[in-house]
Amino acid sequence: MKIKIAWAIQSFFFCFLFNLAFAATVLFMADRSLEALNEWVSPFTGQGGATLPEDVRMALGSLGTFLTQARERVLTLLVALASAFTLLMWFFLFLAGRRQIRKAAERAVSSCRPESAAESHLHPALRISEKQQEQKGEEEEAL
Secondary structure (H helix, E strand, C coil): CHHHHHHHHHHHHHHHHHHHHHHHHHHHHHHHHHHHHHHHHHHHHCCCCCCCCHHHHHHHHHHHHHHHHHHHHHHHHHHHHHHHHHHHHHHHHHHHHHHHHHHHHHHHHHHCCCCCCCCCCCCHHHCCCHHHHHHHHHHHHHC
8 A cells, every 4th residue: 555655646746847847848938939929019019119000009009918918827827737737647647557556466466376374374585485494394303
């Protein structure tokens, strides 16, 4: 049971670190892209900008406002998506790991066949082989 708990904690930690690095990269790229777009739009909407029709100025002004709001909200959106993705990825990784732990335990149990009913409760490493029993008997006789 301890190995399953350790696997749960370890797999969640690695999923969290991986998604944290991925989310930080996406956040950096999104912020830079939105900032570049905002800088591209701002000369057209500010004072002394290019002479543009009023409709185009209003559209670019709305785009500038949208980009500013998007930059403010991209962190919230990214945290929510990264959290959901982390939990989903961890869940599937956790299930796959538990299945592998169970298979390994079944193989370990099936590979160690008990020699006698008296020794069946002992761990395989603690069982005494026939050669060791013979050697022990010879040593006792010699004494």
